Amino acid sequence: MLRLNHTAFHKIKLHAMQAYPEECCGVIVGRSDRDVKTVCDVFEIKNAKGENRERRFLITPDEYRRAENQARSQGLDILGFYHSHPDHPARPSQFDLEHALPVLSSIIVTVENGLSADVRSWVLRDDRSGYTEEVVEVLDGEFKHITC
Numbered sequence: 001m002l003r004l005n006h007t008a009f010h011k012i013k014l015h016a017m018q019a020y021p022e023e024c025c026g027v028i029v030g031r032s033d034r035d036v037k038t039v040c041d042v043f044e045i046k047n048a049k050g051e052n053r054e055r056r057f058l059i060t061p062d063e064y065r066r067a068e069n070q071a072r073s074q075g076l077d078i079l080g081f082y083h084s085h086p087d088h089p090a091r092p093s094q095f096d097l098e099h100a101l102p103v104l105s106s107i108i109v110t111v112e113n114g115l116s117a118d119v120r121s122w123v124l125r126d127d128r129s130g131y132t133e134e135v136v137e138v139l140d141g142e143f144k145h146i147t148c
Helices: 006-019 061-073 094-099
Strands: 002-005 025-033 036-045 077-086 105-112 115-124 131-134 136-139
Touching: 002 006, 006 025, 006 036, 006 077, 006 105, 006 115, 006 136, 025 061, 036 061, 036 077, 061 077, 115 136
Parallel strands: 002 036, 002 136, 077 105
Antiparallel strands: 025 036, 025 077, 105 115, 115 131
């Protein structure tokens, strides 16, 4: 299960709408306790893909290190990534599968005609054959129900 507060959830959706018609991307950070990942913050990352940005995103190694350092400075871990699918379903593509990292969550936001719609999260299966969808729980209010 992936738990996040209302603010983090809306930051992801807003970033996706602002990037439309291109894909956006970012990092989700927080704490993991058994089967529950608690998102404490999200960091926007500039899509570094040079072309076909409507269907692809790229996070450079330098940006990944920056996000990792920022998370660690807050005592948090990288739990996964988010990106948008402009005018496509919030399901992983073959490209997503080929570039996924194990254990980490992959939040995908559908943006239809500039408005965010479906938000779903996925985790790569251990054998890399596909994804398993994970439950997304959005909590009301700031972090009153989340300990970060």
